[in-house]
Amino acid sequence: MVEQKAVVTPWEVTGDINYEKLLTQFGLQPLHTDFSHVLFRRKKIFAHRDYQPIAQAIQQKKPFVMMTGLMPTGKFHIGHYILAQQMVLYQKLGAKIYIAVADVEAYSARSQSLEESRTIAIDQYILNYIAMGLQPENCEIYFQSERSTDSAIANQYYQLQNILASHVTFNEFKGAYGEITPGKLTASLLQGADMLQPQLLHPGLPVVVPVGVDQDPHIRLARDIAKRVGLKPFSSTYHVFLPGLKGGKMSSSDPTSFVALTDTPKEIKSKINKYAFSGGRDTVEEHRKLGGNPDIDVSYQWLTFFEEDDAKLADIYNRYKSGELLSGELKAILIEKLTAILSAHQEKRIEAKSRIHEFLYQK
Numbered sequence: 001m002v003e004q005k006a007v008v009t010p011w012e013v014t015g016d017i018n019y020e021k022l023l024t025q026f027g028l029q030p031l032h033t034d035f036s037h038v039l040f041r042r043k044k045i046f047a048h049r050d051y052q053p054i055a056q057a058i059q060q061k062k063p064f065v066m067m068t069g070l071m072p073t074g075k076f077h078i079g080h081y082i083l084a085q086q087m088v089l090y091q092k093l094g095a096k097i098y099i100a101v102a103d104v105e106a107y108s109a110r111s112q113s114l115e116e117s118r119t120i121a122i123d124q125y126i127l128n129y130i131a132m133g134l135q136p137e138n139c140e141i142y143f144q145s146e147r148s149t150d151s152a153i154a155n156q157y158y159q160l161q162n163i164l165a166s167h168v169t170f171n172e173f174k175g176a177y178g179e180i181t182p183g184k185l186t187a188s189l190l191q192g193a194d195m196l197q198p199q200l201l202h203p204g205l206p207v208v209v210p211v212g213v214d215q216d217p218h219i220r221l222a223r224d225i226a227k228r229v230g231l232k233p234f235s236s237t238y239h240v241f242l243p244g245l246k247g248g249k250m251s252s253s254d255p256t257s258f259v260a261l262t263d264t265p266k267e268i269k270s271k272i273n274k275y276a277f278s279g280g281r282d283t284v285e286e287h288r289k290l291g292g293n294p295d296i297d298v299s300y301q302w303l304t305f306f307e308e309d310d311a312k313l314a315d316i317y318n319r320y321k322s323g324e325l326l327s328g329e330l331k332a333i334l335i336e337k338l339t340a341i342l343s344a345h346q347e348k349r350i351e352a353k354s355r356i357h358e359f360l361y362q363k
């Protein structure tokens, strides 16, 4: 494969991403924690800004806040699963959880109506979060277009967005995002308010914002403006992207690039068999002789997120590399693993339907 130059911005992610390079390019710190969760242990969450106060709060069992957001477009797929796992994990560790549904952003960046965003956010995202174990206590999910029924909280949020606007220059926007439009500018400031309001609501508590690494321009800018308005730069962590089935980016607008959390066993099997980019050789003889390349094989890459048993994973790696395991067999391992995870998930999703009202007020 010819390496394609990577573009990583909130509005566009293309090309082959070199995460090491991004660390220097964005000025992130590599993240080392002693968490046993696969995402931390395997460095899927690979970088941070100012994580120290969060690590300390967790260690000392002190309260802290986790704030993140979602863009409600398309289907909830296993790439989204990574962020949702972190929400549930942080909540278990005692964090107060804020989740912003970026319906205003979807409107300005994707021309999607607020009604459409609400439906997708509930059907796809929130139901899956509940099924994954998110609890309503200490958890506030809100829409950017409707911050709160409590007017003091809502006013504070929209005021904050406007205050931030007066402390940033147009050139800074251009520097952070490359190209910028009024809609994107508004979305950026609103996301700034998402990330900064928790410290007004919980003075003194550290706040962590876990995101995909494409979101860092938003974070850099919000942290910079924070200092100018007397707020503190919050902490952030960055996860890698789960590669799309065919290699490249996983995209909600391309169903052949992902497995959705609602896909049936039949769909999982046919998608992986048909589309998963293989690091295997062209013929069985060649494969047996030369071995496969797990490092570019999407099925293997996916297993590094979903097979939690390190010994099992190492064994798959070695047997694939030596040529003992064929591509079809590797795919079968992934299919079995994902089918088991998703079947269990889908049962919980059915129960979750009756619990939506515990998380959102009814309109």
Ligand code: TRP
Residues within 6 Å of the ligand: 010, 067, 068, 069, 070, 071, 100, 101, 102, 105, 190, 191, 194, 195, 209, 210, 211, 215
């Ligand atoms: N821009 C984010 C995305 O595209 C969604 C988002 C909105 C967000 N507000 C946020 C993410 C606050 C983190 C924190 O997915």
